Amino acid sequence: MESVTSPTITQLRKTPLNPLHRRLAAKMVNFDGWDMPVEYPSSGGLIAEHRAHRLGEEDYLLVINAGTREKDIRWVRENTKSFDCVVEDLSDAYTQLAIQGPRAVEVLQELTDAKLNAIKNYWFTHGALCGLKNILIARTGYTGEDGFEIYVPSDRATSEEVWAKVMEAGRQFGIVPCGLGARNTLRLEAKMALYGHEISDKINVWEAGLDRYCKMEKGDFIGRAALERARAAGLTRTLVGLEMIDRGIARDDYGVYNEAGEAVGVITSGSPSPTLGKNIALAYVPPPLAPLGTTLYVEIRTQRCKARVVPTPFYKRPKRAAAPQTAKTA
Numbered sequence: 001m002e003s004v005t006s007p008t009i010t011q012l013r014k015t016p017l018n019p020l021h022r023r024l025a026a027k028m029v030n031f032d033g034w035d036m037p038v039e040y041p042s043s044g045g046l047i048a049e050h051r052a053h054r055l056g057e058e059d060y061l062l063v064i065n066a067g068t069r070e071k072d073i074r075w076v077r078e079n080t081k082s083f084d085c086v087v088e089d090l091s092d093a094y095t096q097l098a099i100q101g102p103r104a105v106e107v108l109q110e111l112t113d114a115k116l117n118a119i120k121n122y123w124f125t126h127g128a129l130c131g132l133k134n135i136l137i138a139r140t141g142y143t144g145e146d147g148f149e150i151y152v153p154s155d156r157a158t159s160e161e162v163w164a165k166v167m168e169a170g171r172q173f174g175i176v177p178c179g180l181g182a183r184n185t186l187r188l189e190a191k192m193a194l195y196g197h198e199i200s201d202k203i204n205v206w207e208a209g210l211d212r213y214c215k216m217e218k219g220d221f222i223g224r225a226a227l228e229r230a231r232a233a234g235l236t237r238t239l240v241g242l243e244m245i246d247r248g249i250a251r252d253d254y255g256v257y258n259e260a261g262e263a264v265g266v267i268t269s270g271s272p273s274p275t276l277g278k279n280i281a282l283a284y285v286p287p288p289l290a291p292l293g294t295t296l297y298v299e300i301r302t303q304r305c306k307a308r309v310v311p312t313p314f315y316k317r318p319k320r321a322a323a324p325q326t327a328k329t330a
Helices: 018-023 066-078 104-109 156-169 180-189 224-233
Strands: 027-031 034-039 050-056 059-064 094-100 123-129 132-138 147-153 238-244 255-257 263-273 278-285 295-300 303-310
Touching (some): 018 034, 034 180, 050 132, 059 066, 104 147, 104 156, 147 156, 180 263, 180 278, 238 263, 238 295, 263 295
Antiparallel strands (some): 027 034, 050 059, 094 147, 123 132, 238 303, 263 278, 295 303
8 A cells, every 4th residue: 555654744634524434433544645544343657547537529537646646736737738728636626436346336326317337347427416416427446346436526515425325325235435455455456556556657567567558559648758768678577466375464565585585576565365365465576587386485574485476467357248338438
């Protein structure tokens, strides 16, 4: 997960749902300057990751990482100065709720007139929701599961009312509130990169295995020349999935070693996998050590614990039937 320190911000920011999280006894942490829930008591060469929704021919909504908000907005404004466009920061205007899981369609369909089954993955629509008109409903998320992200007015009363209605609609399906800890475990199982871990301004798409999102054939764009040079130079490190063989949990920044005892890489994310019942991790290692089945060692509290390279994503949800096309998310 992201760093829990933020030296440039003296007072933590709070979302409109902050009082609700605290009433639900969530464990709160400093999430890059935001007071956010990490868990609930329950029984049951990249700027940052972002998502762009194309709202119209020349109208885009860019959804960015809250922890890198100021940096990302500065970057966008700096790099659009030569274009005839307006960049408006609407971060404080919306509350985003993520309803995730295999029953997400059934839960949310109780609250909206939008035809949710018609929305393809990474596409969106607008509809009435919880009595609110023209709400953006996107079939997106950061968990590797099916689900939706909804954008509602950010005033506290509206945000809490929508939260309450979602929880009530999901009661019959066993819905529970989840914090950043659960989100982090789920996105790790799905091998979804997180800024400051698998991706950063010092890591390029070739190393992170994200070249499917980089369309070099589409002409010029910011960073193209640097990416061409990096591709021509070849990889010195690549991202792999690890499954622990010995007991132990590989955590962020733990060292990775080869069988000769040489330091060869670093863990970017690691956690027990509730879905698989195994301890898993992602790590950067030299390409010769990336083949499946390669034995590596992770240093955990001075002990070198055996691990092996395994296929990723660690978990892949079953595919669902294709849906008619609606509005697209970039």
